[in-house]
Amino acid sequence: MGNAAIAKGALAAGLNVISGYPGTPSSEVLETAAKTDKDIYVEWSANEKAALELAAGASYCGARSMVTMKQVGLNVASDPLMSLAYVGVKGGMIIMVADDPGPISSQTEQDTRTFAAFSKLPCFDPSSVEEAFSMVADAFELSEKYHTPVIFRPTTRVCHGYASIDIPDKEEWFVNKPTGFERDPSRWVIFPRLSYKAHTEIEKRNRMLSQEGCKGNCILKGSRKGIASHGISAAYVHEVLEGLDDKPSFFKVSMPFPFPEKTALEFLSCVDEVLCIEELDPVIEKELTYVCGKYHLDVKIRGKLTDDIHPAGENDPTYVRDAVQGFVSGVCPEREETVTPKLPARPPVLCAGCPHRASFYAVKMAMRNMKAVFCGDIGCYTLGNAQPLDMVDTCLCMGAGVNIAQGIGKIEPDTYCFAFVGDSTFFASAVTGVINGVYNQANMTLVVLDNSTTAMTGHQPHPGTGRTMMGDIVDKIDIEAVLHGVGVETVVTVDPFDLENAVNTVRCVAALEGVKAIIFKSPCAVIIKQGKPCTIDKDKCTECKACIKRIGCPALVISDGKVTVERSLCTGCGLCTQVCPVNAIERGAQV
Amino acid sequence: MTNILICGVGGQGIVLTSKLIAATAMEKGSPVRSAETIGMAQKGGSVTSYLRIGECSAPMFCRGEADIMIAFEPAEAVREFACLRKGGTVVLNTHAVMPVTAALTGGSYDPSVMEDFLDRADCRVISLDAEKLSAQIGSPKVMNMIMLSAAVRSGVLPFSLEDVAEVMKKTVRPQFVEMNMKALYNTVL
Numbered sequence: 048m049g050n051a052a053i054a055k056g057a058l059a060a061g062l063n064v065i066s067g068y069p070g071t072p073s074s075e076v077l078e079t080a081a082k083t084d085k086d087i088y089v090e091w092s093a094n095e096k097a098a099l100e101l102a103a104g105a106s107y108c109g110a111r112s113m114v115t116m117k118q119v120g121l122n123v124a125s126d127p128l129m130s131l132a133y134v135g136v137k138g139g140m141i142i143m144v145a146d147d148p149g150p151i152s153s154q155t156e157q158d159t160r161t162f163a164a165f166s167k168l169p170c171f172d173p174s175s176v177e178e179a180f181s182m183v184a185d186a187f188e189l190s191e192k193y194h195t196p197v198i199f200r201p202t203t204r205v206c207h208g209y210a211s212i213d214i215p216d217k218e219e220w221f222v223n224k225p226t227g228f229e230r231d232p233s234r235w236v237i238f239p240r241l242s243y244k245a246h247t248e249i250e251k252r253n254r255m256l257s258q259e260g261c262k263g264n265c266i267l268k269g270s271r272k273g274i275a276s277h278g279i280s281a282a283y284v285h286e287v288l289e290g291l292d293d294k295p296s297f298f299k300v301s302m303p304f305p306f307p308e309k310t311a312l313e314f315l316s317c318v319d320e321v322l323c324i325e326e327l328d329p330v331i332e333k334e335l336t337y338v339c340g341k342y343h344l345d346v347k348i349r350g351k352l353t354d355d356i357h358p359a360g361e362n363d364p365t366y367v368r369d370a371v372q373g374f375v376s377g378v379c380p381e382r383e384e385t386v387t388p389k390l391p392a393r394p395p396v397l398c399a400g401c402p403h404r405a406s407f408y409a410v411k412m413a414m415r416n417m418k419a420v421f422c423g424d425i426g427c428y429t430l431g432n433a434q435p436l437d438m439v440d441t442c443l444c445m446g447a448g449v450n451i452a453q454g455i456g457k458i459e460p461d462t463y464c465f466a467f468v469g470d471s472t473f474f475a476s477a478v479t480g481v482i483n484g485v486y487n488q489a490n491m492t493l494v495v496l497d498n499s500t501t502a503m504t505g506h507q508p509h510p511g512t513g514r515t516m517m518g519d520i521v522d523k524i525d526i527e528a529v530l531h532g533v534g535v536e537t538v539v540t541v542d543p544f545d546l547e548n549a550v551n552t553v554r555c556v557a558a559l560e561g562v563k564a565i566i567f568k569s570p571c572a573v574i575i576k577q578g579k580p581c582t583i584d585k586d587k588c589t590e591c592k593a594c595i596k597r598i599g600c601p602a603l604v605i606s607d608g609k610v611t612v613e614r615s616l617c618t619g620c621g622l623c624t625q626v627c628p629v630n631a632i633e634r635g636a637q638v
Numbered sequence: 639m640t641n642i643l644i645c646g647v648g649g650q651g652i653v654l655t656s657k658l659i660a661a662t663a664m665e666k667g668s669p670v671r672s673a674e675t676i677g678m679a680q681k682g683g684s685v686t687s688y689l690r691i692g693e694c695s696a697p698m699f700c701r702g703e704a705d706i707m708i709a710f711e712p713a714e715a716v717r718e719f720a721c722l723r724k725g726g727t728v729v730l731n732t733h734a735v736m737p738v739t740a741a742l743t744g745g746s747y748d749p750s751v752m753e754d755f756l757d758r759a760d761c762r763v764i765s766l767d768a769e770k771l772s773a774q775i776g777s778p779k780v781m782n783m784i785m786l787s788a789a790v791r792s793g794v795l796p797f798s799l800e801d802v803a804e805v806m807k808k809t810v811r812p813q814f815v816e817m818n819m820k821a822l823y824n825t826v827l
């Protein structure tokens with residue numbers, strides 16, 4: 048897997064410290080590093096900002112460090128990132144940010160190449176698993192040579208692509224010995240004067256790098272038509288070119304920032320027209336247009352900005368093939384469309400036995416016929432938006448719901464404002480929102496869906512789980528105590544599967560003034576041992592289907608026209624037994 | 639070069655099958671590339687895995703380039719059908735998995751419509767009820783091995799049942815080896 052190759056590439060290049068916050072498609076880098084080498088320091092940090100700062104500290108001591116996150120995580124870490132670009136580092140430091148064209152599992156299609164240009168940091172963009180492996184070492188070298196953190200941005204298809212690659216034996220891996228922190232306020236303390244000086248030097252360095260380029264950038268000379276590409280799209284282009292007789296010239300950009308101006312000039316000098324095939328932003332396209340203008344070159348640059356390439360979404364091999372062939376031949380290849388029978392949609396839903404379902408249902412019942420708004424968060428519980436629960440009114444970014452609920456409450460004082468957060472996101476970014484609410488006298492109910500894990504991204508530990516990535520058992524950070532500590536007086540912990548109690552609790556707590564909290568505590572259905580499935584008493588069941596219509600558990604199915612329990616899915620959580628109006632569902636014998 | 643597409647629904651063992659094919663091909667000395675859409679696999683969504691055995695530079699291939707499609711579910715086979723090359727092979731598990739939302743939204747479908755579509759299409763279809771076959775062997779966990787067995791027997795994959803067995807023995811826990819061997823060798827089409 049690409050992510051594993053990045054981890055091993057980093058280890059082979061002398062990695063000492065790796066930190067990060069889970070996020071698809073980046074999470075396996077840190078996990079592989081932790082599994083492969085027990086001598087390095089590994090941590091899942093509370094959020095991306097914490098992770099980046101930790102890696103920077105280690106690098107100040109001469110350690111080679113890496114911090115991993117997904118693209119939206121970089122937004123959280125952007126404050127230290129922007130300043131660190133000025134201050135610089137000592138040991139090599141890589142900021143591994145996985146981009147997600149599509150987006151397949153993200154809330155934005157932001158391009159970290161653009162972020163690199165904004166922060167003025169060198170950026171590497173691997174196009175295959177093997178390139179990802181070898182490029183990590185180049186990235187560390189460049190980082191140390193220029194005392195700057197560097198950005199490494201693979202995309203989903205590189206992160207989650209597999210390839211057979213050769214990895215040198217552990218004995219041959221480079222070992223980096225940190226030299227320790229040397230006190231030097233003129234270097235490590237950021238001041239306006241220092242920033243001015245650093246800014247000047249950064250611009251000088253970047254201009255030099257744009258002349259130097261990197262080894263990954265390459266040109267294959269062909270006809271007077273040219274293709275410029277990057278990342279996984281470059282791999283797709285490469286394959287199309289192999290099958291063509293009259294091959295266009297090809298420019299692969301592996302270091303999009305600083306843009307390799309010298310190499311670009313060489314490429315532009317042998318073509319009349321260029322098609323830029325990119326994912327996310329038209330970075331190469333704009334740079335080539337700029338170079339053409341700067342040197343008065345009569346080359347036509349096409350791509351996203353000229354509507355030759357789609358503005359958003361992922362490039363798949365078929366799309367790239369058609370684009371290249373259309374560009375080379377001048378006629379768009381026709382696509383054969385097969386008419387298929389109508390296909391069933393398979394939208395993602397909360398798992399059978401998921402405690403979030405019970406929590407959402409309890410709040411829904413408690414707030415029936417009342418004016419209420421439900422602000423959601425990023426995680427499995429975003430799926431609470433699906434029918435029949437329909438319990439997510441807003442979702443912006445991690446932790447945002449807490450403050451959005453407060454904002455709505457300020458304008459609509461007669462509305463019961465709820466904010467749902469997960470246990471991991473509570474620590475990552477909701478705590479400050481709660482403090483804000485307490486301080487500014489907000490009226491809202493915080494609902495913490497505590498399932499003791501980070502389920503969405505693959506069950507990573509977090510501050511509330513009492514386990515660290517180094518395998519140590521540590522004191523759990525108690526969410527209830529944290530809330531009390533920041534001034535939330537009413538904090539009630541309840542088991543969501545005890546439905547009546549849960550509904551009553553929500554009603555009582557929501558009626559109180561100020562910021563108050565309910566913690567729904569029940570472990571994720573995927574990590575606990577499955578209980579005995581429930582059974583439906585066919586004599587009692589009236590086929591009203593209320594169970595299905597109210598909670599929509601995927602284990603409740605209709606078979607031969609009758610409501611039945613799919614025994615392989617049912618966890619025996621018992622929620623349905625509490626919603627059936629005629630008590631026709633019985634719990635399985637307890638184990 | 640052999641292009642393989644494996645498709646089905648989260649939880650059917652697609653990723654596992656893909657890994658086993660990759661490991662077997664690599665054991666035989668062939669380079670392998672693959673890519674998966676794992677997204678929300680756990681939650682009953684569609685899952686596809688692209689696998690390429692032989693020299694190539696990208697982990698995914700174009701529409702109409704799969705030599706074989708190993709489909710764990712009839713509707714998913716039709717959904718991914720455009721990937722198959724003309725005259726390609728489809729190994730089809732005829733056991734339908736209704737969407738988890740079917741009970742709620744009435745989104746169920748008739749699997750025979752999917753089978754009819756494949757029967758009329760330009761491809762070779764090898765159908766089996768892997769669900770039933772695995773129940774006969776005694777565990778739903780061997781369904782992927784039954785599918786793989788049928789795929790190997792189709793002759794499209796560049797290795798034999800023995801090659802798979804060798805690799806399987808190394809990766810599966812000892813107590814499951816026998817059951818998997820049964821699935822691999824006793825699958826009657």
Ligand code: SF4
Pocket residue numbers: 583587588589590591592593594595610626627628629630631632
């Ligand atoms: S709610 Fe009870 S009576 Fe109604 S369909 Fe479900 S099991 Fe039968």
Ligand code: SF4
Pocket residue numbers: 399400401580581600601602603612616617618619620621622623624
């Ligand atoms: S007990 Fe009821 S609600 Fe819980 S998993 Fe089983 S069918 Fe679903």
